[in-house]
């Protein structure tokens with residue numbers, strides 16, 4: 001069964017960066033094939049993975065409602081539409097959720113979409129979902145099951161409290177979450193994690209500020225190809241071992 005990893009947190013803390021680094025770390029641990037899911041309507045994960053701009057799943061809703069045919073045929077059409085939107089890479093494929101629900105009742109299509117996404121995910125060793133800031137996709141239960149909910153935070157009290165709020169909401173929503181982790185990104189100074197009192201969520205890793213990431217992105221190079229020289233990639237590789245073994249540090 002595929003390992004489902006959802007990355008969430010408040011705006012601008014490094015969710016997309018960490019999602020790309022997680023994918024790279026999984027590949028370094030020989031976990032493949034991987035599916036990258038961009039669940040941010042302003043899709044940008046593809047830019048860090050060297051993929052072209054994706055056509056999101058959101059537009060399927062209207063296309064399917066406009067098409068003729070009964071429930072069974074719509075199910076088949078939807079499978080084909082989802083498949084068409086998968087961008088295939090060497091070891092990593094990408095799919096984007098696109099924009100959210102528009103007006104009108106799309107319950108039937110949303111349910112089909114959810115099921116289709118689960119089926120698609122089943123064909124991969126691991127799936128990494130880069131969420132938009134907040135809980136939109138999580139609260140819509142687009143994922144039936146999350147093995148690892150990785151909450152990215154900066155080490156400020158506000159950053160940590162935002163992570164805690166998402167953790168609490170996921171519990172209130174009774175989402176099927178295996179483990180919830182805190183991923184501290186860009187500590188202000190060495191030792192920040194140790195100095196942050198009583199982290200409310202098990203710490204997965206501390207990802208340092210890494211100036212090479214900006215250079216890599218500017219050159220449109222895939223983060224999947226980052227070398228071990230990148231301090232952020234190195235720390236994320238350790239985090240992946242923890243995820244795969246399930247033991248907190």
Ligand SMILES: Nc1ncnc2c1ncn2[C@@H]1O[C@H](COP(=O)(O)OP(=O)(O)OP(=O)(O)O)[C@@H](O)[C@H]1O
Pocket residue numbers: 010011012013014015016017018040131132133185186207208209210211213214217232
């Ligand atoms: N560890 C890091 N080292 C260096 N730069 C980083 C690091 N983490 C994030 N950044 C930079 O911070 C900025 C925001 O990162 P990113 O886009 O990953 O955040 P995000 O949480 O996905 O934002 P949004 O909420 O808009 O989706 C980017 O310019 C990114 O390059």
Ligand SMILES: [Mg+2]
Pocket residue numbers: 015016017040130131132
């Ligand atoms: Mg992002």
